[in-house]
Amino acid sequence: MTRTPWFWAVGVLRRAVGIGALLALAAFILGPLATLLVWAFAGTWLFPNLLPEFSLKWWLYVLGNADVGKSIRMSFLSAPTATLLSAAICIPAAYAFARLEFPGRRVLLLSFLSANAFPKIGLYVSIATLFYRLDLMDTFAGVVLIQLVNTLLFMIWIPTGTFRGINVNLEEAARDAGAGPLRTFFQITLPIAMPGLIVAAMFAFIAAFDEAQGSLIVGTPNHITMPVMMYALVLGYPQPVGAVFSVLLSLPSVVLLLLAQRYLRAGYLAAGYSL
Amino acid sequence: MKRANRTRAIAAVVGIALMAFLIGAAGPRGAGAQSPVTLNVYISGDTNIFDLWNKMLLPAFSKRYPQYRANFVPLLHGEGSQGVLDKILAAKQAGRPTDVDLWETQPSFVAQGAPNGLWVKLTNSLIPNLAHVPTQKLEATDYYGMPYRGSSVVVAYNTAFVKNPPKTLDDLLAWIKANPGKFTYCDPNTGGSGQAFMVAVIYKFAQMAQYTGSGYEQKMEAAWDPAWQMLKSLEPQMYNNGFHPNGNVAVLQLLAQQNVYIAPVWSDMGTDYLKRGLLPKSVRLEQISPPLFGGDSTVTAPVGSGHLEGTFTLLNWLLTPEAQQLVISGVSGYPGVDWKYMPDSVKMQFADVAKPYAPLPNSKYFADMLRLWHEKVAGGG
C-alpha cells in the first residue's frame, strides 16, 4: 500500500502540470486576441498604462468608411462560392484518386502541391494577361478563380485521404446488392466521408478567404476583398483602426466556429478519415 | 430517408454555387461608363492622404465638374502598386484599355512603366495649369508625373526626454551615439521617413547633385561606401539593437509609445497625429540642417485610360488655387505649384514649413540605395 501515496502525488503533480499547460496555452492563444479587443475600444493607449482611455470614436471612423462594408460583402460572397465550386470539381477527382487506378495517378496527385509551393509573386503578371484576354479582370468570376487556386490542395488531398479510409467492402457490398456506382457513392460513400469533407471545406474556405495578392490585381477597383482592405488598415492607419476592423471580421468567424463545432469534434473525424 | 435528404441537400448547394458563379461571371463589370463619367482614381499612401482625396479633393472636383464622378481606390502602401502596374502593363500587352484613370504612386513604379510607353507625357497644351509648376519638379519625373502636393521629412523629438534637440545632421548622429536605443528610422523599403534619413547620410558623404539628375552609372555608387559604414556603425545604437519598423506609421507609434525619443517623420503625418492626439503633446517637429529630403507626390495618367479627357480635367483642376488650398488645409502639405501662385495669407501661414528641402535621388539610384541598404547596413555587408 506504499504505492498509493506515491501514485497520488504523481497524479496531483500531473494534474497541476496539466492545468498549468492548459493555462499557458490559453494565454498564448487568447492573449493576443484579447489585447486586440482592448485596442478596438481604445481612444488612445500610451505606455505604461495598463489600460487605454476608452472611446468608441474609431468605430464611427471605421463604420463610416464605405469601402469597408464593400470589402466585407465581397469576401463573404466570393470565398464561399470558390469553396463550393472547388468542392464540386475536386471531390469527384479525389474519389478517383482514392479508388481508381489510372496512369500517372501519383504524379498528378503530387502536382496539386505545386499550387501552394510556387510563390505567387512570380505568377501574377501571366495570370493577369490571361485574364485580360478572357475578359475576367475586375469581375467576380476572376476573384473566385484566383481564390479557387488556393483551395485546390486542401480539396484534393484531404478528401482523397478521407475516401481511402472508407472500407471498400462497404461499397462492394452495396454493388453486390445491385446499386449502381452513382447510387453507391451518394448513399454509402458520401455520408461516411462527410466529416472529412467538411474539414476539407473549412480549410479550403479559409485559404480562399485569406487570399490577398492575386485578388488585388484581379479584383480592383470594384471587387476588393477583406484581406486586401486589412493590409491597408493595419499598416497605414492608427492602431485602433486595425483593431476595430479585426473585431468586425472576427464576428463571422466566431459564428463559423460555433457552427463547425459539431463536425470538428475528434470523434466525428475518425469516422471517415484515416490514411 | 435521411441519406436521400442529404443527397438532395448536397445537390442543391452545389447547384446554387454553380449558379452564383455563373451569375457573377455574367454580371456587370464594375462601374460602367455612362453619364456622368466615372474616373477610377488610384491613390497609394497613408490615411491622411486617403482622407484628403476621399473627403476633400474628389467631392470638390465633382461639384465643380458635375459631369465627372470619381471612384476612389485606396492602395496598400507600397504593396498593391506592383499589382496595379502589372494590370496596366497586361492591358497594354493585350491591347485593351485599362480601368486606371489616374494613379498616385511611388516614382519607382512610374520609372518601371516608362520604357513600356505606359504613361501620358504631360504638356502645357494638355494641362494649362502645368505652367505654374516649377520646371525642375516636372523634369524629375520626365514629365510623366504631375506634382500636386509636397511634404518633407522632418525630425520629431519628445521634449519630455530631449532637452537639447539636435539642430544639424551631425548633432543628430552624435545624439544617436550618446543615447543608444532611443532613435530609429523605418525600413527604407517601407516608408519615406526612413529613406530620408538614409539619403541624408549618403548626401553627407557623396555629391548630392550627381544622383538627382537623370544620369545613371553604377560605378558612381562606390561613393556611398562611407555612408554605409556610418549607418552600419549606428546599428547597435538603434532602437532594439538595430530594428527598423515596417512603415511610417509604425515609427510614429514607437514615438507615441515612448519606445524612441527622436525619429524622422513626414511633416504632414506628424502634424496630423499631433492634431488627433495620437502623439503625446510633448512631441515637436523640426527641420534640421542640411535638411532631410522632401518630395512632391505626383499623379500619373496611363495612356490606356478610357477617360483621358476626364483625367486631364482632373489634373488641371488639381493645380488650381482652390484645390491647392485643400492640400494645405487638409494635410498640412506644401503645394505642387510654385509658392508665388498661392495667396499671401497662405504664404505667411507657412513661412516656417516652406523651408527648402533636399531633392530625391532619381529612381534608378534610389532602387539601388534601397537594395544596398539591405545588403550592407541591415545585412552586415
Place this chain on the structure above:
Amino acid sequence: MRVHKISKQGALGLALVLPPLLVLGLLVILPAITAVVETLKPPVGIEATPFANYAQVLGTRILRSDIVFTVVVTLVSVAAVFLLSYPLALYLRFVRTRSTALLGVLFMVPLFVPVVIASFAMITFLVGHGLVSTLLYRVGIEQFPRLMYNATGIVLTEVWVSIPFAVLILGAGLQAIDDALIDSARDVGAGPLRTFFAVILPLNATPTMITLTLLFIAVFGSFTIPYLVGGNAPQMLGVTMTAYLTQYLRRAESVTMAVIAFILASVVGVVYVASVSRRERTAR
C-alpha cells in the same frame, strides 16, 4: 477481361481528375513554366549561360543568407508546431476530463482568424511596451526580451496560426488507432512513452508526414507573417522576392528566387510521396 476493366477505369479516373487539373494547369503550371523560362534567359551584360541568373542570386551573400534563414525558420517553426500539437492531439484523444472539451474549442480558435489579424494581434501582445511587456513592467520587471520583429516573432506567429491544422490532422490519425491496440501494449507492460514510440507513432505515420509536409510548404512560402512581424535582415524569401520586384526593380532576381523556393519546397513534397509510396508498397 481484366485489361478491359483497367483501361475503362483508367479513362474514368482521368476524366474525373481533369477539371481541377485544367484549373491547375492554366493558373499555376503554365505561368510557372513561363517564369522558369524567363529566368533561363541570361541578363544583359553578363556572360550568356542559361544559369547566369541563378549564379548571380546564389552568389549574393545576403540572398544566400535569406535562403538559409528561410529554411532554418521554417524547420524551427514546423518542429515547434509539431512538438506543441502532438501532445495536444494525444491529450484530446486519450484523456477525458472536463477540460478536454474546453481544449477542443481553444485550439481551433486560430483557425478562424485571418493571418493579417493574427500577426497584428501578436504584435500588440508581444512587442516591447505591448501588453505582456507592460504587465511585467508594472510588477517591476523592466527587462523584456525582444520577441517581435525578428525570427522569434516569425516562429511564434507561425506556430500560433498552424496549431489548429496540425492538431486536427494528427488527431484524426490518432482517432483511427484502435483502443484495443493501446490496451494490449499496456497489458504487455509498456509505459506511456514506450507505447507512444512503438505503437502510436508508426501507426500515425502518414498523417504525421502530411502535417510536416504541408506545414513546411506553408511556412516556407509565407509572406504576410514575416512581412508584418519579421526583422530587417535576414528576411524570409517571400518578403525578399517582393522587395526585389517592387522596390529594387530587379525582376529577374525576384523570379529566380521564386524558382529556387519552388525547387526547395518540391524536395519536401518528393520526400513525402516517396515515404508514402514505400509504406503503401510494403503494406500491400
